[in-house]
Amino acid sequence: MLVTVPGGADGPSGVLVCAENFVIYKNQGHPDVRAVIPRRADLPAERGVLIVSAAMHKTKNLKPEEFKLFFLLQTEYGDIFKVTLTDGGGDRVSELNIKYFDTIAVAVSICVLKSGFLFAASEFGNHALYQFKGIGDDDNDVVASSASLMETEEGFQPVFFLPRRLKNLVRIDPVESLMSIMDMKVSNLFEEETPQIFTLCGRGPRSSLRIMRTGLAVSEMAVSKLPGIPSAVWTVKKNVMDEFDSYIVVSFTNATLVLSIGETVEEVSNSGFLDTAPSLAVSLIGDDSIMQVHPNGIRHIREDGRTNEWQTSGKRTIAKVGSNRLQVVIALNGGELVYFEVDVTGQLMEVEKHEMSGDVACLDIAPVPKGRLRSRFLAVGSYDNTIRILSLDPDDCMQTLSIQSLSSAPESLLFLEVQASVGGEDGADHPASLFLSAGLQSGVLSRTVVDTVTGLLSDARSRFLGLKAPKLFPIILGRKCAMLCLSSRPWLGYIHQGHFLLTPLSYETLEYAASFSSDQCLEGVVSVSGEALRIFTVERLGETFNQTVIPLRYTPRKLVLQPKRKLLVVIESDQGALTAKEREAARKECFEAAQTGENATGSEDQMENDGEDEDQGDSLSDEHYGYPKSESDKWVSCIRVLDPRTGNTTCLLELQENEAAFSICTVNFHDKEYGTLLAVGTAKGLQFTPKRSLTVGFIHIYRFLDDGRSLELLHKTQVEGVPLALCQFQGRLLAGIGPVLRLYDLGKRRLLRKCENKSFPISIVSIHAYRDRIYVGDIQESFHYCKYRRDENQLYIFADDSVPRWLTASYHIDFDTMAGADKFGNIFFARLPQDVSDEVEEDPTSGKIKWEQGKLNGALNKVEEIVQFHVGDVITSLQKAALVPGGGECIVYGTVMGCVGALHAFTSRDDVDFFSHLEMHMRQDNPPLCGRDHMAYRSAYFPVKDVLDGDLCEQFPTLPMDLQRKIADELDRTPGEILKKLEELRNKII
């Protein structure tokens, strides 16, 4: 690796050559200055030290004889060294110093920011931003200097150090990354509205199980129990100028409770509120008075404590209320609207009455525009499935401006004002606009644009939110208006980077909510659900998933779910690492050494171990820094049963004697003596180089005990290769052992071999079974379709693929179709042609003779590739799942680089035409930055077939307006319609 040294005023110019174990300064006509890179004390002698990333920073705070700059070099073990050059006069470098700086996760690239931060883009796992606490001025740290370089008979004298916890850096913020998804399962284990995605991520000590849910994460600030079941909650300020809310008002069915917000939240009785009746609305009116609407009237509480009361006439009670700061409209039972305005003296004046044709379902007034005295629009929802926009202007008061008819009756209405933004902080330009959202009784949220002059409604979009009718509440988020929709789960509608996003919150069902602002919590939400009052905030806006992270011990390999018992079984294995026990011993040794040594360097800088508890972090630290290659034939492995709800491991079996687990499946054998059993394929002493070899392989059979929470070994069966794939098949176990497919039955002391087929090309990596067909995936040679004939007890290959595919993931789609992904980043679907499939099924002799005739070592029939797409990333897991209720199933994939993607099947020809044309235009008009041809990229290994690039299509809104219009014209649509189409498609997936 080469690092340039700046010349001129900044430095001596030249270059730093980072070789294995050495850093050498070179320049034209300058003698080489060379220093060794310090080594870790526990590093075996034959292993070198390589520099993997570097950053340069200019600073003045260095010793006077040094050049005013330093370099940070990171080694492959994660240690960062500070390199400084000593000025020897006349642009000559007299000395090169390498000083131990800190240890962070190995980065692909590190970058020093002028403001005193260091960003490390991790090799895998979470990236992180660090802040500098020091620049390594501490003289206790190990230094290797070119001046003290010693040459001995065995070469240069090495310098040793012990890694320690962070001293010069502080981690500020991580960027979450799922990098290296090893396996993924989508399942609704928690019985929530949408399924959870269980992913196995990471490698070695940084590995974890991450449970992902769609939606934003919520952090709960407080939960308190109330004396009864509340129906509604509001927050209110005493004065318009106040920064924070003063009261939380909670309404019950027959009373109102007022809580004042201060250091703590406590009940108050002298607030002037009517507490013997339920409330319908509470808000700030005018500049400094509070309005409480109860079924029999409106109570207006002035700042000085005086209260005015407006009573309803006769037996009519108030049903609904809509208000902004200066206007109030109430709807009485029977459908009469009464309109009030705040006059100059702060008095609430009745202005107009209006009789509607029927009961009012809901109403809302648009916020008062800046610089105006009143808002012009009142939206009224009626039970005849319509929304009417009425005018509030004095000259045409209560005139209907526009009507929108809906699919079902509206339950809740909300005007959402979006402020104009031109190159604002989120970098997006959009004009000010007014949206009217309506939550319908069918659970659909409909959103329309309101013309700010005429009040006409246009561009309606709708989305199904949940089984309950959504209730809409305005809240403040990031100093902007946002909308909270409470259906069977809460949703948040907000503007992020110029886009309106509607995302679910990962929180329980809420009844009523209001925004909340106090000293401790600037932008929160207070809500009621059941008997509890909950205060929470929403963080990390813009994310699609939120994660729960459960750390694991070794690199996770595979995962099986037990949907009935709601448990997960994970197998983990690592090459060339130490077991937990050995690590424990090593840690003790290290700790003792550190205590006797001068500087207490108990290597516990384990901040990288997200969420690990302290002492475990300690022991992992050793492993974190990598283990010697000399032990590469050494494996550690474990089988773990996890309860994903609590994140607790209920059972952990460490495999002994160099065994490593590679495959896992649950199986029910014919004789139901044991019920569901767990089969685990292991290999002992596996080596990859120079040639794959192993001592022996095993298939373990475990029994679940204690309701699936722990495991008991029934027996081990020795096999000759690595069992890389296991699958249940007709009450027996199918195992892929190298090129052999074998059928086992359960015996008393071992598995009994029933039938086998040895004619697979290289090595079997996946087996799927459906009815009497077996779909076998080979490591190099794609899919093979097999059949089992019970009467003759034989396994036949009747079809295979004509393309060599290095399978990394496979999934069974239907009787004739398999989805697969290969090592080079392609995803494909292989299907047996219908006529061939019928022929195979109808053949009374099962075509044994035909199958034996295969051509050129292959099977007689070939599957056809019906779908092909280059993803550009190694896909490690595939699954069919519906991530949205009612959204239809899609193929969800996870990749080595930590991306979760989905393929959605079009159901109509029109959509296909539309999106393929859009994609074509996007290819032409929006070429990528680096000038690669999009079509060529997506066809990098095989020509792309019947897949459209949704990511490319979704870039449409980022195009300049005139280009958008041009494309839309050619598609005979408006840009708005295209956006709507894109949004609809996205909503079907997530």
Next chain:
Amino acid sequence: MQASDRFNINSQLEHLQAKYVGTGHADINRFEWAVNIQRDSYASYIGHYPLLFYFFIAQNEFIGRQRYTFMQKMLLPCGLAPEREED
């Protein structure tokens, strides 16, 4: 050069050979062919980060080290060239 020559297969080949080392020619021997293939493979492993990462997980080796090893292997992927027979 005449217009027709431009589409001549030989000139196209020459152009390709000038541009890409691994194009091959009629007199290529088994060793050179293998070297080209190996180098292409390694270049592809290094160039595609996901692939490199895939190796990294399998071998439990650091990515930087992995890249370095692959680069070293590109030097002599098939060992020393066999001695040419003197014609």
